[in-house]
Amino acid sequence: MxxxxxxxxxxxxxxxxxxxxxxxxxxxxxxxxTQTVFGEGRRSARxxxxxxxxxxxxxxxGRPFVGPAGTLFDNILEEAGIDRKKTYVTxxxxxxxxxxxxxxxxxxxxxxxxxxxxxxWLDQELTIIRPDVAVALGATAARxxxxxxxPITRLxxxxxxxxxxxxxxxxxxxxxxxxxxNAAEKERERERFAKDMRKVKELMKG
Ligand code: SF4
Numbered sequence: 001m002x003x004x005x006x007x008x009x010x011x012x013x014x015x016x017x018x019x020x021x022x023x024x025x026x027x028x029x030x031x032x033x034t035q036t037v038f039g040e041g042r043r044s045a046r047x048x049x050x051x052x053x054x055x056x057x058x059x060x061x062g063r064p065f066v067g068p069a070g071t072l073f074d075n076i077l078e079e080a081g082i083d084r085k086k087t088y089v090t091x092x093x094x095x096x097x098x099x100x101x102x103x104x105x106x107x108x109x110x111x112x113x114x115x116x117x118x119x120x121w122l123d124q125e126l127t128i129i130r131p132d133v134a135v136a137l138g139a140t141a142a143r144x145x146x147x148x149x150x151p152i153t154r155l156x157x158x159x160x161x162x163x164x165x166x167x168x169x170x171x172x173x174x175x176x177x178x179x180x181x182n183a184a185e186k187e188r189e190r191e192r193f194a195k196d197m198r199k200v201k202e203l204m205k206g
Contacts, residue, residue: 014043017124021094027117029095029110034059039090039125046204047082048131049073050122050141051091051173056105059096065089069175076174076190080197086204090125092144093118115144126166133159133203134166135196138173157196159203167203171196 018038024030037054040063049065057067065073077084093114098105110118122144126134136142142150145162155170162168177193180186 012124012128014039014125014128017121017128021121024094024121026120027095027114029093029097029114032098033095035062036094037062037064037091037096038094038121039088040064041088041090041129042085043129044086045088045129046086046132047200048088048090048126048129048134049137050134050145051089051137052140053091053093053107053110054096055107055175056096056098059105064091068178069173072177073174076194076197079194080201082197082201082204088125088129088131090122092122092141094121110140112143115140119144123164126162126164131166132205133169133200134162135169135171135200137171138176141173142168142170157192157199169196169200169203 021036021038024036030036033054037058039048051064054064055067055069058064074084077087093110096105097108097110097114099108134145136145136150139150139152142152145168146160147163150160150170152170152172156172157170159167159169171193172189174193177186177189180189
């Protein structure tokens, strides 16, 4: 049965929700970040990719999945034959959480309360889009989508259900691939990620 909240969310557009999220104060992360970094893509997207949170560059540009990890992600999607027009990319947490260190801002992991607070926006994105599949890129995204802690290493490549019944494919975040120092291992992990993306393509119906 569709709840009243779902009915209201479905009657909204991504643009309206994005505008509402610009003024969000549901947790403290808005205080130090530059801006809300909302998801990007069309309502007709068949897959929703969920990352952890915006990074330094995303925070400044106001767009998700830019920078080196975003470029790598784009390349692997293309190799897997996934049409970017059929995708929507967003983050579990929509403000950049960091610790200042000199002039640098060092990424800091969102806690369970922040993930829960920001689920308000992710829920609305998923309700409006109603994708065939959502993809959890890393532990924070998996937690946001399923409402519980997910052992990524054990469940990587498998499909679980979100709290609302959307199939969720579990995998790593593309930034993880960039951090692997050993070239051979990096290549192996890149191929595993590409395999996960081919599985995503199979799960997309349209
Ligand atoms: S992180 Fe999410 S819940 Fe917290 S203030 Fe930003 S948009 Fe709101």
